[in-house]
Amino acid sequence: MAWFSRNRSVTLTAVAIIVAAYVFYAINQRVAVSMIDFAWSFAVPLVLAACVGVMGERSGVINIGIEGQMLVGAFSGFFTAAATQSLWAGVIAGVLSGMLMGAFLAWTTVKWQMDQIIAGVVINIIATGLTSFYYKSGQSLTHVMPNIDIPLLSKIPLIGPVFFEGGPIALTTLVIVAILHFALFRTRWGLRTRAVGEYPSAADTAGINVIAMRLLNVTIAGGLAGLAGAYLSMEATPTFERGMTAGRGFLALAIMIFGAWRPLRAFAAALFFGFTSALASQLQASNIVSLPQQFINLLPYVLTLVVLAAAAGRVRPPAAAGQPFVKGEGS
Amino acid sequence: MTASPSTPAYGEETGAKDRRAATGDRLLDIVGLSKSFGTVRANRDISLHVERGEIVALLGENGAGKSTLVKQIFGLQAPDEGTIAIKGDAAPIKDPKDAIRRGIGMEHQHFQLVPVMTVAENMILGHETTKHGQLDLEGARQLVRELSEKHGLAVDPDAEIEDLPVGTQQRVEILKALSRKVDLLILDEPTAVLTPQETDELLEVMKELAAGGTSIVFITHKLREVLAVADRVYVLRQGSVVGEVAAADTDARGLATMMVGREVVLRVDKDEPKPGADVLRVADLVVLDDRALPAVDGFTLTVRAGEIVGVAGVEGNGQRELVEAIAGMRPPKGGLITLLGEDITKANPHQTHVAGIGHIPEDRERHGLVGSYSLADNMVLNRFDEKPFANGFVRNFEAVRENGEALFKEFDVRAASVMAPAASLSGGNKQKVVVAREMSFGPKLLMAAQPTRGVDVGSIEFIHRRIVAARDEGAAVLLVSAELDEVLSLSDRIAVIHGGKVVAEMPAADADRTEIGRLMAGDH
Ligand SMILES: Nc1ncnc2c1ncn2[C@@H]1O[C@H](COP(=O)(O)OP(=O)(O)OP(=O)(O)O)[C@@H](O)[C@H]1O
Ligand SMILES: [Mg+2]
Numbered sequence: 001m002a003w004f005s006r007n008r009s010v011t012l013t014a015v016a017i018i019v020a021a022y023v024f025y026a027i028n029q030r031v032a033v034s035m036i037d038f039a040w041s042f043a044v045p046l047v048l049a050a051c052v053g054v055m056g057e058r059s060g061v062i063n064i065g066i067e068g069q070m071l072v073g074a075f076s077g078f079f080t081a082a083a084t085q086s087l088w089a090g091v092i093a094g095v096l097s098g099m100l101m102g103a104f105l106a107w108t109t110v111k112w113q114m115d116q117i118i119a120g121v122v123i124n125i126i127a128t129g130l131t132s133f134y135y136k137s138g139q140s141l142t143h144v145m146p147n148i149d150i151p152l153l154s155k156i157p158l159i160g161p162v163f164f165e166g167g168p169i170a171l172t173t174l175v176i177v178a179i180l181h182f183a184l185f186r187t188r189w190g191l192r193t194r195a196v197g198e199y200p201s202a203a204d205t206a207g208i209n210v211i212a213m214r215l216l217n218v219t220i221a222g223g224l225a226g227l228a229g230a231y232l233s234m235e236a237t238p239t240f241e242r243g244m245t246a247g248r249g250f251l252a253l254a255i256m257i258f259g260a261w262r263p264l265r266a267f268a269a270a271l272f273f274g275f276t277s278a279l280a281s282q283l284q285a286s287n288i289v290s291l292p293q294q295f296i297n298l299l300p301y302v303l304t305l306v307v308l309a310a311a312a313g314r315v316r317p318p319a320a321a322g323q324p325f326v327k328g329e330g331s
Numbered sequence: 332m333t334a335s336p337s338t339p340a341y342g343e344e345t346g347a348k349d350r351r352a353a354t355g356d357r358l359l360d361i362v363g364l365s366k367s368f369g370t371v372r373a374n375r376d377i378s379l380h381v382e383r384g385e386i387v388a389l390l391g392e393n394g395a396g397k398s399t400l401v402k403q404i405f406g407l408q409a410p411d412e413g414t415i416a417i418k419g420d421a422a423p424i425k426d427p428k429d430a431i432r433r434g435i436g437m438e439h440q441h442f443q444l445v446p447v448m449t450v451a452e453n454m455i456l457g458h459e460t461t462k463h464g465q466l467d468l469e470g471a472r473q474l475v476r477e478l479s480e481k482h483g484l485a486v487d488p489d490a491e492i493e494d495l496p497v498g499t500q501q502r503v504e505i506l507k508a509l510s511r512k513v514d515l516l517i518l519d520e521p522t523a524v525l526t527p528q529e530t531d532e533l534l535e536v537m538k539e540l541a542a543g544g545t546s547i548v549f550i551t552h553k554l555r556e557v558l559a560v561a562d563r564v565y566v567l568r569q570g571s572v573v574g575e576v577a578a579a580d581t582d583a584r585g586l587a588t589m590m591v592g593r594e595v596v597l598r599v600d601k602d603e604p605k606p607g608a609d610v611l612r613v614a615d616l617v618v619l620d621d622r623a624l625p626a627v628d629g630f631t632l633t634v635r636a637g638e639i640v641g642v643a644g645v646e647g648n649g650q651r652e653l654v655e656a657i658a659g660m661r662p663p664k665g666g667l668i669t670l671l672g673e674d675i676t677k678a679n680p681h682q683t684h685v686a687g688i689g690h691i692p693e694d695r696e697r698h699g700l701v702g703s704y705s706l707a708d709n710m711v712l713n714r715f716d717e718k719p720f721a722n723g724f725v726r727n728f729e730a731v732r733e734n735g736e737a738l739f740k741e742f743d744v745r746a747a748s749v750m751a752p753a754a755s756l757s758g759g760n761k762q763k764v765v766v767a768r769e770m771s772f773g774p775k776l777l778m779a780a781q782p783t784r785g786v787d788v789g790s791i792e793f794i795h796r797r798i799v800a801a802r803d804e805g806a807a808v809l810l811v812s813a814e815l816d817e818v819l820s821l822s823d824r825i826a827v828i829h830g831g832k833v834v835a836e837m838p839a840a841d842a843d844r845t846e847i848g849r850l851m852a853g854d855h
Contacts, residue, residue, distance in 0.1 A: 186466055188459045195445050195456055202443040205407065206457030207428040319446070327407070327426070 013307065014268060025158045035282065036162050039274030041236060044170045045070065045245075046273065048228035049252030050259060050266040051180055055221035056105075058184065058261060059214050060197040060320040062116045065105055065123030066225050067249025073098040073229025075131040078240035082139045087234055091145075091169070094230030095223045101127070102222015103215075110214040113324040124249075132242050141238035145169060167235040169227060176224065181263040193217060197318035200325040210325045225249070258308040260315040269308055276300035356383040357419070358515055358546040359404065364413030366399055368755065371747045373399040375570040377413070381515065386537060386547045388557040388578070390590050391567035392787040393759025394745035397550045398440050400567070401517045404548070405437045406430040417515070431457075436513035440520045440550070440758045440785070441696065442504045446493035450486050450503050451475050454510055478506045483532035494621040497694045497781075498524045498646040498813060505533065516540065517548045520758065522556060523785045524693070526646055526813050534560050552759070552787050554583040566590055591789040601799045604823040607636035608671075610807035611657070611776050616666035618652040618831075625664065626652040628831035634776065639798065639808040641822030641839070643815060645851050649831035650811050651693060654780050657809075658690040659683040660698070670776060684713050689774030691765055693781045693811075699765040702754030706746060707735030709753045710768050734771075742767040743790065758785045766794055770801060777801055780811045795821055815851075819844065829853045 025032040049066050056063035063069075076097040081090025101123055108114040108122075145167040153164040163174060184190040192213055195203040200210045228248075233240045255273065259266025277300045284296050359381040366374040373396040381387045389397045402408045404415055406424035414421045417433045424430050430437075444453050451471035460467045475488035484502040492500060501524045508516060518537075522530045530553075537547055537560050551557060557564055558578055566574040566589045574589045581589075588594055611634040618627035627649040634640045644650055655661035657668055659680040668676045670686050678686065692698035700709050711720045711731050719730040735749035742763045746756050753761060762785055770777065779798065783791045798821060802808050812818050818825060825842050827835045827850040835850045 187464060188461055188466060191448075191452060191456060191459060191466060195448070198447055199443075199445045202445050202453070203456065205405070205427045205437070205439060205443040207431040208457050209426075209428060316447075 009310070010265065013310070017268075017272070022158060033158060033161055035278040036158065036275065038278040038281075039271055040162050040166075040170065042274035042277055043267075043270035044173050044236075045228040045231050045248050046252050046255050046270040047173055047177060047267050048224050048231070049249055050255040050270060051176060051263055052102075052221040052225045052228070053253050053256035054180070054184075054259075054261050054263055054266060055193075055217050055224070057256070057318050057321040058197045059193045059217040060200060060210075060318060060323065060325065061105070061109055061214055061218050062120070062322045063105060063218065063221065064117060064120030064250070064253065065101065065127075066120075066252055067245050067247065068120075068124035068127030069098050069101040069105075069222050069225035070229040070232070070245045070249050071127040071131050071243070072101050073226030074233040074244055075135075075229070075240055077226070077230040078141070078233035079134075079136075079139065081141055081234055087141070087145055090234050091227070091230045094234075095226040098226015098229065099219055099223040102219040102225065105222065106215045106218035109324065110211055110218065113326070116322055116324075128243065131240075135240070135242055139240070141234065144238045145235040167231075169231040169235045172227070173231075177263045177267045184263065194318070196325075197320050200320050200323075204325070204327070214325070257315070257317075258304060261318060269304060272307060273300050273304045276303045357381070358383045358385075358417070359548070360416040360419075360421075361400075361404075362414050362416075364400070364403065364415065365411050366396075366403060366408065367411055369747060372570050374403075374410075377567075377570075377572050379565050379572060379575070381546045381548060383514075383546055384541050384544045385562050386541050386549055386560050388561035388564045389548060389550045389567060390552075390554075390557060390564055390586060392590055392745070392789060393763065393785075394757040395567040395787075396570040397567055398519055398757060401437065401519055401548060401550065404430070404515075405435055405517060431511070434514035435517065436508045436511050436515070437517040438505050438508035438519060438521050440523075442500050444492045444500060444503060444507075447491060449489050449491055450495075451488040453492060453503060454478075454488075454507055458511060474510065475506070478510055482506065482509060482536050484529060496646065496651045498526070501525060502529070509536070513545065515546045515548065517550075519550045520552070520785055521549075522551055522553060523758075524646075524781060524813060527815055530556065552785065552791070554586050554788065557586065558583065568592065587788050590787065593789075599795045599799065599820045602803070604638045604802065606638040606823075607805060609633050610636050610671055611809060612667070612669045613653075613657070614667045616653070616656060616668065617664040618649070618656040618661060619664050620649075620652055626831050627656065627663075630666070630828070630832050632826055632833055632836075634807040634809050636775075636805050636807050637802055638823045639802050639810055639821055640824045640826060641810045641812065641818035642826050642828050643812075643818045643847055643851060644828035646813055648828050648851075650780070650828060652831075653828070654690070654693070654778060654811055657683070657778060658688065658692070681713075687775030689769035689772065689777045691769050691777075691779040691782050693784070695761055695765050695784070700753045700761055703752055705735075705750045706739070706744070706753055706756070706764055707731050707749040709764055710735045710738050710749075710771075712768065714772060738764075738767040738771055743793065759787055759790065762786050763790060763794075766797075770797060774801075774806060776807045776809065778809045778811075781813060782810070783812075783814075783817065815844070815847065819847075827851055 021036065049070060052066050053063055073094040077090040077094025080093035081087050105119050105123060108119045109116045147166060148168055148171060150164040154160040184193065192203060192208050196208065196210050196213045204210050232244055255266050255270045258269040280296045280299045284293060357380050361380065362378050364374055364377040377400060389400065391397050399408065403410050406426045406429050415424060417435065451468060454475050455471045460470055472488040475486060479486050484506055486499060486502050486506065492503065505521050521533060525533065534556060541547055549561060561578040564576050564578055564586065565572050613630055613632045616627050616630040617625050620626035630653060642650060652661060656663045659678045659682060663676060667674065670688065673686060675683055675686050701712065708731065711734060714720060715726065720727055732749060739749055744760050744763050746760055753764065766782060783794050786794060798808055810818060810821060819839065819842060822839045825837055825839050825847065826833045827847055829851060830853065
């Protein structure tokens with residue numbers, strides 16, 4: 001009950017959206033499934049990337065290099081897969097290269113206290129440079145990641161075919177969001193991570209190794225960015241193109257903020273954003289309304305902003321995000 | 332307040348002193364410790380030791396280096412020179428984790444609590460227990476309840492730290508230090524914002540712990556507390572140990588003289604007040620607290636020019652909300668506040684400042700200072716945009732610095748320079764900066780919440796004299812303090828607050844300690 005009263009508007013919004021989705025489903029099953037399916041494929045990399053942001057900022061490190069980390073993941077995943085003809089090897093390569101980029105951010109900012117924004121920009125520049133320079137055209141994969149059906153769950157109307165029938169990375173994303181959310185708010189690791197991101201000297205005096213926590217979290221988060229990249233080049237499409245992340249890493253930061261630095265809300269925000277994008281393209285295709293295309297393209301942003309502002313109320317970023325931790329200061 | 336002659340001399344109790352028949356078992360042994368920050372030599376060649384089961388008090392003026400000393404024991408800062416041996420082991424203490432592992436616990440002067448977390452979460456941070464991988468928050472709540480029961484310090488396990496008044500945060504900070512089993516407990520000004528009853532409870536707890544073999548290093552500015560519990564006292568001045576005495580061999584006057592190097596007047600001397608026109612009028616004020624419950628509920632009070640009105644009350648009876656409402660930080664739900672006839676009920680903090688209110692907030696870290704700004708800037712926080720500190724849009728740094736330097740001298744702030752960031756100051760010196768700023772612009776109403784919190788005896792004397800001087804120059808003074816002694820000795824008139832309203836008002840001359848205590852407890 002206490003939980004509900006604290007999260008009333010968010011819960012009510014979620015319920016309203018779910019009800020609306022099912023009403024839509026009742027009216028037109030085919031269109032509903034295809035639109036929400038589109039929304040989810042659109043949202044997968046955003047959700048993963050928003051989780052990267054959440055893990056970083058919750059532990060006090062702002063990561064604006066998500067875009068670059070994803071790009072490197074997409075690139076190395078794709079070319080590994082092309083060379084080995086194994087998608088799984090590709091995914092592993094994508095995740096590992098993402099972690100490497102995460103470790104770069106972690107060591108420069110946490111260990112050597114480089115400015116976090118600058119370090120993120122460096123990552124984006126390096127990523128664009130490397131992936132363009134070594135890019136070889138003409139490579140392609142014969143197929144994308146196979147579809148998997150989860151028994152029983154995939155039979156649920158609407159939700160089943162959308163969420164429980166799909167590529168392995170999309171399915172894994174569901175699991176990752178749930179685990180991360182649980183871990184952040186219910187486990188020892190989560191409590192410590194949040195303490196480190198809010199008030200590091202309190203964590204330090206409680207005997208927690210602030211530096212180690214940050215190094216660990218930022219590096220692991222990099223792996224998720226790599227996975228998001230792998231999704232783009234091996235699950236959504238079987239190709240890699242220059243700059244194929246197309247700003248998703250930055251959009252994910254907005255999703256993270258909309259999601260109030262909470263994985264589940266970020267998931268909902270990304271999905272909603274995906275849905276409004278689907279709506280926008282439907283509107284465009286069907287010519288029902290004669291608005292200039294620019295306005296229609298704006299729709300997802302505006303709607304997401306309005307809904308989330310109304311639902312979430314005032315949110316605050318973790319207090320120590322962006323600040324290096326120096327021992328012996330501020331205590 | 333410090334030991335005024337009327338306070339019972341706790342030092343006379345004997346039981347505690349017998350413990351000092353120490354076993355010669357040194358728990359802490361510090362030799363030749365030195366630590367500098369740039370040009371400030373915070374600790375110079377300090378040597379001291381603590382036996383098992385002994386309570387050692389560290390006394391010293393603000394900035395004498397007490398906190399710096401204990402931070403090194405807890406591994407928060409590394410010494411420049413010297414060694415710290417714990418139970419004979421002189422290996423350097425790498426970090427707090429290492430200190431905790433070696434049996435040290437610490438309560439911090441600058442609270443180490445995560446503002447957005449609950450009391451229970453803060454309590455278990457760093458030594459969490461889990462059930463099937465999940466945090467055992469129910470167990471944590473239980474732990475808080477047990478500790479708070481056992482030590483007589485009431486806290487709500489589910490309250491978020493940022494919603495709590497400083498007094499409660501202090502309790503949480505103490506309970507946190509007590510929640511782990513330790514051999515050496517460091518308490519850095521634990522009683523700064525506790526009520527007298529809570530302080531007495533804590534002193535009892537300390538004696539029990541010591542009897543059970545825990546050693547305690549205790550920092551405080553309140554001499555009666557030192558005399559009540561300590562076995563030995565080290566006095567620090569400008570970073571050096573200037574004296575060591577057995578508590579049984581000294582008294583408040585002796586300690587004060589050792590600290591400051593001169594005789595300190597422990598009483599407030601003031602003339603009869605000459606009250607003038609009404610300055611502050613509060614009528615039927617209703618103010619909600621953070622949980623939207625009426626904390627101030629029908630409060631009515633008038634403060635006239637040239638008088639000091641003290642608000643006495645047990646913490647949590649609406650004092651914080653009252654002060655915040657008058658200062659414009661918390662919009663009242665109902666009622667009227669006027670200053671010199673002008674309605675300021677809905678004014679914001681800037682407007683109340685312009686109207687002539689000087690406000691010394693109870694929580695100096697959160698509402699009094701900007702830690703990363705220089706002292707000079709902090710001294711003009713409330714009027715950086717006024718002449719002479721600014722000409723139109725352009726700030727006049729020269730004037731800001733000169734003002735800072737003048738106040739620095741006047742209020743005897745001890746720090747490297749006026750350009751040092753406020754965060755680098757010792758606790759008591761931070762307090763002096765806030766007091767200096769709020770008193771220096773000639774306020775019509777000086778509203779002081781815990782004005783001498785964490786301030787050394789010499790400076791308490793000084794601040795008290797300044798408050799009286801402001802009164803004599805015609806300012807109205809509203810004093811809110813958890814220190815009944817301070818309210819009693821400084822006020823001309825006393826209003827007792829209970830349940831958010833004034834339950835009794837009397838001239839200070841007629842005030843009786845026990846009577847007020849009874850009224851504060853809601854017995855009327
Ligand atoms: N991190 C720091 N950087 C620069 N100077 C510092 C720092 N910490 C402390 N100092 C300086 O060292 C001196 C001693 O400070 P310390 O906090 O130990 O005093 P204290 O005895 O605890 O005083 P108080 O009673 O006011 O708490 C002060 O002059 C202070 O300004
Ligand atoms: Mg101190």
